Amino acid sequence: MGNKIIVAGGGHGGIAAAMLLAQKGFDVTVYEKNAADKLGYDWTDIFDRKGWTAVGIPIPDKSKYKLKQDMTFYGPAMETALTQNTEDDKKEIQMERKDIYAHLIEYAEKAGVKFRYEEAVEKPILLGNRVVGIKTDKGEYLADLVIDACGLNSPVRQNLPPSMGIQNNPVEYEQFYVYRAHFNKMCEVEEKDKFKLILLPNNELGISWVATEENHTDVLIGRFFKFDRDYAISQIDEMRKLNPSIGTDILRGDSFANIPVRQPLGVLVADGYAAIGDSAFMTVPVIGSGIANSLKAAKILADAISNDFSGSYSAETLWNYQKNFYKEIGAALAPLACIKLLLTRLEGPELDYIFAKGILNAEDMTIDADSTSLGAMLSGMSLDDIKIKLDGLINNKVVLGKVVKMGLQLARATAVTAAMPTSYNRKTVLRWVEEYNSCFKR
Numbered sequence: 001m002g003n004k005i006i007v008a009g010g011g012h013g014g015i016a017a018a019m020l021l022a023q024k025g026f027d028v029t030v031y032e033k034n035a036a037d038k039l040g041y042d043w044t045d046i047f048d049r050k051g052w053t054a055v056g057i058p059i060p061d062k063s064k065y066k067l068k069q070d071m072t073f074y075g076p077a078m079e080t081a082l083t084q085n086t087e088d089d090k091k092e093i094q095m096e097r098k099d100i101y102a103h104l105i106e107y108a109e110k111a112g113v114k115f116r117y118e119e120a121v122e123k124p125i126l127l128g129n130r131v132v133g134i135k136t137d138k139g140e141y142l143a144d145l146v147i148d149a150c151g152l153n154s155p156v157r158q159n160l161p162p163s164m165g166i167q168n169n170p171v172e173y174e175q176f177y178v179y180r181a182h183f184n185k186m187c188e189v190e191e192k193d194k195f196k197l198i199l200l201p202n203n204e205l206g207i208s209w210v211a212t213e214e215n216h217t218d219v220l221i222g223r224f225f226k227f228d229r230d231y232a233i234s235q236i237d238e239m240r241k242l243n244p245s246i247g248t249d250i251l252r253g254d255s256f257a258n259i260p261v262r263q264p265l266g267v268l269v270a271d272g273y274a275a276i277g278d279s280a281f282m283t284v285p286v287i288g289s290g291i292a293n294s295l296k297a298a299k300i301l302a303d304a305i306s307n308d309f310s311g312s313y314s315a316e317t318l319w320n321y322q323k324n325f326y327k328e329i330g331a332a333l334a335p336l337a338c339i340k341l342l343l344t345r346l347e348g349p350e351l352d353y354i355f356a357k358g359i360l361n362a363e364d365m366t367i368d369a370d371s372t373s374l375g376a377m378l379s380g381m382s383l384d385d386i387k388i389k390l391d392g393l394i395n396n397k398v399v400l401g402k403v404v405k406m407g408l409q410l411a412r413a414t415a416v417t418a419a420m421p422t423s424y425n426r427k428t429v430l431r432w433v434e435e436y437n438s439c440f441k442r
């Protein structure tokens, strides 16, 4: 083989795909804008450990991770606590982001992947309708295929022509603007309040979390709108009143980042191009976890590439990646994007009502990166549970109207996603993606 593949950006899925392809004899180079020791964020992440096994990488040593604490969800009034109850073997793992990268890169380098750090990708190089390489701040490089793993604001995806049908940018309410910091820990808290996630905090559009860890308190402020550090600190000052474990000394983090919280990118491929990870918006829309999905997608992508014996890496041959990604992961994520849209339409008291009346309960909130299927959630409901939910809805016409609207949107999104073309034909795909994108209008 030996065909040349460029991975633009050191995203998790991109590096994992690079490793799998290098193992098959492809010549793969990753171009990453940061220095090797500056990769990833200064905090821990929670993800499904099956992400590792999907790409054939051993789960790291136990000293490198711990099991995730169950989360307790609150509405803005902080009155009803919905605590997840996840069995230990289903619990996600929590690891330092830097350790995740170190583990991934160790295996990628062993497979022969080359890394070029401190080289920023500026845009794709196009020949007609095909991506044939990348332009970086240091030069131009050609390849048989470019895998876009540059994340949410990928300059590769942003500079693709409309004729490819690939959405260049997310729209409003499709990303969380996030501030995160670790503070000194002032006191212990009850078991159920060790990891609190507040939806629509202070009736603001977004989420906040407070995780009281062994030696610090981890605070995250996520909003659907941009904000500055003063706003973040003022929100944390408010939170401190009800969460005395948050100290005032900042130990780590103290920085901003963005998370896609939307349906996956409608079209993932073009001639000479495939998007993965946050570049393709593969996070779980409500909770923003994207690491495990990126790793799982890497295996699907590497299989599609290595099974393209023509070596053309055209949209037609890469369509197997698109189809299998949606079958295994994407089709379950799209309906969750509709649930997220409901969250953006609710007023704080309406969400409090939904929690208080059991329209959503602790079991419903046991969403993780491995149980993203709405079908699984619905099939687990008892008749009594359904009755409680219906009673709650019938007694509040405004909430009922918003939930019905979401239900209709969700049904349409599910049907349109299922009707994805089975093979790539540009006209058909462009028509389909227009319809797919229209399912998620706020």
Ligand SMILES: Cc1cc2nc3c(=O)[nH]c(=O)nc-3n(C[C@H](O)[C@H](O)[C@H](O)COP(=O)(O)OP(=O)(O)OC[C@H]3O[C@@H](n4cnc5c(N)ncnc54)[C@H](O)[C@@H]3O)c2cc1C
Pocket (backbone or CB within 6 Å): 008, 009, 010, 011, 012, 013, 014, 031, 032, 033, 034, 039, 040, 044, 045, 046, 047, 119, 120, 121, 122, 149, 150, 151, 152, 153, 154, 155, 178, 180, 257, 258, 259, 276, 277, 278, 279, 283, 288, 289, 290, 291, 292, 294, 369
């Ligand atoms: C605050 C926060 C908390 C999160 N918590 C979790 C969590 O607990 N669990 C979880 O699963 N996910 C979490 N996520 C989401 C997670 O970070 C992503 O979904 C996941 O990393 C997959 O994205 P990625 O690796 O494709 O992209 P990214 O993580 O964005 O990586 C992209 C890479 O490309 C590089 N890059 C970007 N632009 C260029 C360029 N122009 N040239 C060269 N290189 C470039 C970047 O430096 C980076 O290394 C969180 C995200 C944030 C912001």
